[in-house]
Amino acid sequence: MTTPPSAATTGSLLLDAEALYAELLRGVRTLCEAHTRLVGIASGGVWLAQRLQADLGLDGSVGVLSSALHRDDFAQRGMASSAQTQLAFDVNGADILVLDDVLHTGRTVRAVLNELYDYGRPARVRLAVLVERNGRELPIQADFAAAKVALSPTQSLALARTDSGSFHFHVQEV
Numbered sequence: 001m002t003t004p005p006s007a008a009t010t011g012s013l014l015l016d017a018e019a020l021y022a023e024l025l026r027g028v029r030t031l032c033e034a035h036t037r038l039v040g041i042a043s044g045g046v047w048l049a050q051r052l053q054a055d056l057g058l059d060g061s062v063g064v065l066s067s068a069l070h071r072d073d074f075a076q077r078g079m080a081s082s083a084q085t086q087l088a089f090d091v092n093g094a095d096i097l098v099l100d101d102v103l104h105t106g107r108t109v110r111a112v113l114n115e116l117y118d119y120g121r122p123a124r125v126r127l128a129v130l131v132e133r134n135g136r137e138l139p140i141q142a143d144f145a146a147a148k149v150a151l152s153p154t155q156s157l158a159l160a161r162t163d164s165g166s167f168h169f170h171v172q173e174v
């Protein structure tokens, strides 16, 4: 794991997601092989996967994984999202790099892994994220995180797009 040389890791409450993206691109280049398939977790990981796919010059469309059907709180919340999984390739034997904006408890990653395995048995699955924050509740970790941020349990990270099209993370009290 690496830490970007930007204000994003200095405790600033405003993280420059574009700087983090540049760092993520650098890390993903080291993880990707020609046959690697990029798959974004809906919704925050999909724009990442699409930008990476374009910036890496990879052919085809990225995959999308929805956690909706496998959430462990499905019984209480029902369908928390209308996003649908789209995997236009054979998952069996595939080398898959899952992308998300923030890794927090690990529950969403657990849910999308269950979803992924409904489609087949990949050869390998790895995870890259823009931001890894504290608060893991499952034995899940990222293979690459552009930044690590320590927040209190009452805080969350929200991604916002500015009028100029750049992205920022804001720390919010929940």
Ligand SMILES: O=c1cc[nH]c(=O)[nH]1
Pocket (backbone or CB within 6 Å): 067, 070, 071, 072, 073, 107, 108, 109, 111
């Ligand atoms: O399964 C899940 C996924 C995200 N958040 C949860 O609380 N549960």
